[in-house]
Amino acid sequence: MCVLMSIMGTRVVRIEDPVFLSRGATYTDDLTDERLTGALHLTLVRSPIAHARITNIDTSAASESPGVVAVITNADLDITPAVLFAMAPKTMARPFLAADKVRFVGEPVAAVLTEEAYQGQDAADLVEVDYDPLPAVVDMNTALDGDVLLFEEAGSNLAGALQDAEFDEHLFDDCEVVVTQEMVNQRLAAAPLEGRAAAAAWGDDGRVTLWCSTQNAQAARDEIAGWLGIDPAQIHLIAPDVGGGFGAKIGADPEFALVTWLAKRLDRPVKWTETRSENMTGMVQGRGQLQTVTIGGNRDGDVLAYRIDVIADAGAYPRLGMFLPFFTRQMAPGVYDIPKVESRARMVVTTTTSTGAYRGAGRPEATAAVERAMDLFAAEIGMDPAEVRKRNVVAPDKFPFTNKGGVVYDSGEYAKAIDTVLEASGYAGLRAEQAARRERGDVVQLGIGVSAYVEITGGGAFSEDASVEVHGDGSVTVLTGTSPHGQGHATAWAMLASEHLGVPIEKITVKHGDTDLIPRGAGTMGSRSLQTGGVAVYNASSELAELARTRAADLLEASVDDLVVADGAVTVKGTDKGVTLGELAQREQLRVDTVFDSGAASFPFGAHVAVVELDVESGKAVVDRIFTVDDAGPVLNPLLAEGQRHGGIAQGIAQALLEEVVWDADGNPLTATFADYAFPSAAEMPSFSLIEMETPTPLNPIGAKGIGEAGTIGATPAVQSAVIDAVAHLGVRHIDMPTSPLRVWEAINTATGGQS
Amino acid sequence: MSATVKVDMTVNGTGTSADVEPRLLLAHYLRDVVGLKATNIGCDTTSCGACTVLVDGESVKSCTVLAVQADGTSVTTMEGLEEAHPVTAAFRAEHGLQCGFCTPGMVMASVGLLSENPTPTEREVREGLEGNLCRCTGYHNIVRAVLAASGQDPQAATAHPSRSGA
Numbered sequence: 001m002c003v004l005m006s007i008m009g010t011r012v013v014r015i016e017d018p019v020f021l022s023r024g025a026t027y028t029d030d031l032t033d034e035r036l037t038g039a040l041h042l043t044l045v046r047s048p049i050a051h052a053r054i055t056n057i058d059t060s061a062a063s064e065s066p067g068v069v070a071v072i073t074n075a076d077l078d079i080t081p082a083v084l085f086a087m088a089p090k091t092m093a094r095p096f097l098a099a100d101k102v103r104f105v106g107e108p109v110a111a112v113l114t115e116e117a118y119q120g121q122d123a124a125d126l127v128e129v130d131y132d133p134l135p136a137v138v139d140m141n142t143a144l145d146g147d148v149l150l151f152e153e154a155g156s157n158l159a160g161a162l163q164d165a166e167f168d169e170h171l172f173d174d175c176e177v178v179v180t181q182e183m184v185n186q187r188l189a190a191a192p193l194e195g196r197a198a199a200a201a202w203g204d205d206g207r208v209t210l211w212c213s214t215q216n217a218q219a220a221r222d223e224i225a226g227w228l229g230i231d232p233a234q235i236h237l238i239a240p241d242v243g244g245g246f247g248a249k250i251g252a253d254p255e256f257a258l259v260t261w262l263a264k265r266l267d268r269p270v271k272w273t274e275t276r277s278e279n280m281t282g283m284v285q286g287r288g289q290l291q292t293v294t295i296g297g298n299r300d301g302d303v304l305a306y307r308i309d310v311i312a313d314a315g316a317y318p319r320l321g322m323f324l325p326f327f328t329r330q331m332a333p334g335v336y337d338i339p340k341v342e343s344r345a346r347m348v349v350t351t352t353t354s355t356g357a358y359r360g361a362g363r364p365e366a367t368a369a370v371e372r373a374m375d376l377f378a379a380e381i382g383m384d385p386a387e388v389r390k391r392n393v394v395a396p397d398k399f400p401f402t403n404k405g406g407v408v409y410d411s412g413e414y415a416k417a418i419d420t421v422l423e424a425s426g427y428a429g430l431r432a433e434q435a436a437r438r439e440r441g442d443v444v445q446l447g448i449g450v451s452a453y454v455e456i457t458g459g460g461a462f463s464e465d466a467s468v469e470v471h472g473d474g475s476v477t478v479l480t481g482t483s484p485h486g487q488g489h490a491t492a493w494a495m496l497a498s499e500h501l502g503v504p505i506e507k508i509t510v511k512h513g514d515t516d517l518i519p520r521g522a523g524t525m526g527s528r529s530l531q532t533g534g535v536a537v538y539n540a541s542s543e544l545a546e547l548a549r550t551r552a553a554d555l556l557e558a559s560v561d562d563l564v565v566a567d568g569a570v571t572v573k574g575t576d577k578g579v580t581l582g583e584l585a586q587r588e589q590l591r592v593d594t595v596f597d598s599g600a601a602s603f604p605f606g607a608h609v610a611v612v613e614l615d616v617e618s619g620k621a622v623v624d625r626i627f628t629v630d631d632a633g634p635v636l637n638p639l640l641a642e643g644q645r646h647g648g649i650a651q652g653i654a655q656a657l658l659e660e661v662v663w664d665a666d667g668n669p670l671t672a673t674f675a676d677y678a679f680p681s682a683a684e685m686p687s688f689s690l691i692e693m694e695t696p697t698p699l700n701p702i703g704a705k706g707i708g709e710a711g712t713i714g715a716t717p718a719v720q721s722a723v724i725d726a727v728a729h730l731g732v733r734h735i736d737m738p739t740s741p742l743r744v745w746e747a748i749n750t751a752t753g754g755q756s
Numbered sequence: 757m758s759a760t761v762k763v764d765m766t767v768n769g770t771g772t773s774a775d776v777e778p779r780l781l782l783a784h785y786l787r788d789v790v791g792l793k794a795t796n797i798g799c800d801t802t803s804c805g806a807c808t809v810l811v812d813g814e815s816v817k818s819c820t821v822l823a824v825q826a827d828g829t830s831v832t833t834m835e836g837l838e839e840a841h842p843v844t845a846a847f848r849a850e851h852g853l854q855c856g857f858c859t860p861g862m863v864m865a866s867v868g869l870l871s872e873n874p875t876p877t878e879r880e881v882r883e884g885l886e887g888n889l890c891r892c893t894g895y896h897n898i899v900r901a902v903l904a905a906s907g908q909d910p911q912a913a914t915a916h917p918s919r920s921g922a
Contacts, residue, residue, distance in 0.1 A: 673799065679804075
């Protein structure tokens with residue numbers, strides 16, 4: 001490396017921001033592309049009933065409404081229902097508009113196309129659909145019973161199952177202490193501030209340009225092509241600025257394909273932007289697991305056996321959510337070296353919104369379960385929960401460590417992470433204050449929650465493409481297959497290129513999310529981007545610098561070894577003789593295309609301490625402080641990495657305390673707006689205390705692991721445990737999330753028989 | 757809908773005028789009639805604040821105001837802030853934005869907050885921005901940005917009060 005001072009590891013402010021903070025980003029609904037001139041507005045008529053047979057649809061009144069160009073129902077479609085996930089049963093395919101049945105509130109039933117957006121809402125109200133209601137299936141155990149089937153031809157409500165062998169009835173035979181707990185890892189809405197949106201325009205060349213809000217343009221292109229039965233090469237898919245995803249925008253939604261089909265059918269561009277109420281029932285949701293967890297060990301604090309039995313909710317039409325228990329099983333033992341571990345998962349369909357990825361996607365569910373189990377075990381043997389954890393973590397000399405879920409942890413310092421966060425939080429002092437409050441019988445009690453976690457990042461796709469090109473004017477273009485939606489890749493990838501080329505980041509443009517420009521890419525999810533796509537940019541830039549030196553050697557009649565690349569030029573060491581990269585690019589294209597394959601996932605880890613204040617009279621808990629060690633290896637840009645941690649921590653606090661998607665027994669959504677869903681504001685959050693720790697992975701040259709989901713995975717159990725810990729002296733051992741005031745109050749009353 | 761109504765309003769210092777449906781929301785007037793796309797719409801229940809703009813200097817959620825109600829007023833959107841405005845500068849310096857969708861509303865709500873309370877405490881910032889939702893930042897850096905924009909040291913202003921004597 002020939003740069004004097006490294007840009008890596010420095011707090012570089014984002015180059016995205018000047019536009020984002022002046023005219024604003026350009027999301028799909030903001031597009032003014034001329035290809036969308038005269039676009040029709042799509043309004044979807046959605047089912048208000050969870051489970052019903054459709055007996056009739058009358059579109060005549062709607063068709064006469066002002067501005068209506070077409071009203072389309074299933075009878076007009078020539079595309080077959082889509083299997084929304086490769087492993088989903090073929091019998092559980094979803095029609096693009098409901099055919100004979102609806103299976104969740106929010107399922108699209110008819111498409112109304114109008115000249116103006118407001119006209120669509122008027123006309124949609126005039127579409128008359130006759131429903132013959134069927135019993136809703138909301139509860140996962142009810143779904144498993146199979147008395148009411150969502151898909152009669154499937155023969156059951158089971159979308160899939162994961163188990164290596166039957167459970168061993170002797171698993172806990174050696175244990176002095178065994179604790180079992182049923183837990184709910186509740187359904188959550190991803191709720192990115194920008195909902196789903198798509199716009200399609202077909203050209204005379206038989207190709208369609210499709211703009212949509214997605215985390216991976218290339219996969220979305222392929223998915224839509226598959227659903228529509230067309231060649232992926234016919235689709236030019238562009239992800240403009242994307243207003244948050246959190247996993248829920250992985251791939252394409254069936255609505256995107258419908259927009260594409262409608263644009264072709266009506267021979268006009270079509271635009272669709274969902275409302276928030278549509279989003280809260282239509283966009284995939286996260287979590288949704290019933291867990292039965294059993295932990296056993298001896299009274300010295302050694303955990304000897306652990307079992308987790310999961311029922312996971314796939315929602316009405318199985319999508320990625322049906323696969324996520326795979327990760328829950330892999331990560332079941334977490335940071336602990338437990339001799340015997342068993343797990344099973346069964347995934348069921350219910351008459352609710354489909355599930356998919358949401359920040360953590362299967363791993364927070366594993367961590368929440370094992371962390372609660374450690375607390376229950378600690379309480380049972382009367383040992384400090386931090387002490388029990390440290391006693392059972394994987395020792396540093398055991399890496400690479402194959403866990404009982406069959407995955408290989410690359411590197412880790414778990415006990416050190418716990419010690420570090422305990423010290424930063426002043427753990428002993430907190431315990432002393434807690435004891436004092438308990439002694440005094442204060443109304444506001446202190447709860448302290450400790451969590452330790454390890455997670456999988458970069459586990460979906462190990463490979464990523466990058467191209468780096470220097471232009472004649474000295475500017476640089478980076479093409480990446482990753483697809484940022486808030487993470488700041490334009491800045492981070494520019495830093496990686498600048499590191500080798502010495503070109504200021506302001507002269508480096510990072511392009512992504514355009515399938516014509518970048519035909520191959522796996523997008524941004526699973527905290528994969530830096531350790532795959534970022535490393536590809538880093539390597540491509542390094543190779544480009546070498547290429548520049550080789551070419552400059554001929555030109556300058558110097559030895560390659562005497563040449564350095566710095567400040568966008570190649571110079572002969574110790575002289576002012578040199579040539580700029582721009583000049584080299586003027587002579588011959590100066591570009592490198594490369595692929596980086598990490599070959600394996602990486603396993604970032606950490607430990608959190610949450611401190612809550614809980615009013616025992618109302619049951620209301622407030623997070624007072626949260627301390628987090630999140631070790632994802634060397635940090636490229638602390639500003640961005642901290643931002644990722646902050647967002648994750650907030651979503652973890654939100655799951656532990658506030659959020660839950662709720663349906664009534666008839667399958668009616670009770671949290672279908674932001675007025676009803678407990679999305680936290682700044683007033684519900686504390687400032688966060690982050691502690692640095694960096695343990696590199698050997699899997700890539702910069703040592704980086706993923707940081708995107710760490711906060712969520714660590715904070716959720718820390719906060720949940722803190723709430724329970726605040727009332728543990730009253731005899732409470734477990735409270736399901738969200739630990740709402742009502743649940744806390746009920747738990748206190750149950751534990752004390754109303755005598756507290 | 758049949759009859760239209762003529763509205764006149766100043767948007768970011770420039771006069772605008774249009775015949776609009778009485779039901780047209782101010783947010784849609786700004787986005788679709790005037791063509792200023794920074795103002796986003798993130799919900800349909802006045803909960804998220806992504807559409808926050810200033811009407812005659814006061815921050816309002818433009819998805820809950822009809823264009824006709826804003827007739828004769830002066831509206832400021834994020835596009836109308838001067839370059840290097842202290843609030844936008846602080847949002848950048850403190851990394852107070854990620855995906856950017858809540859940002860125009862968050863920035864305008866912050867401008868409104870600081871005009872009413874030029875040196876707020878951390879708690880006052882958090883409560884003052886309660887009507888603006890962000891899914892990306894956990895609010896940590898947004899709060900720091902507003903404190904910094906008010907001329908305070910965000911590190912000192914968010915320091916946790918001592919527990920001694922608690």
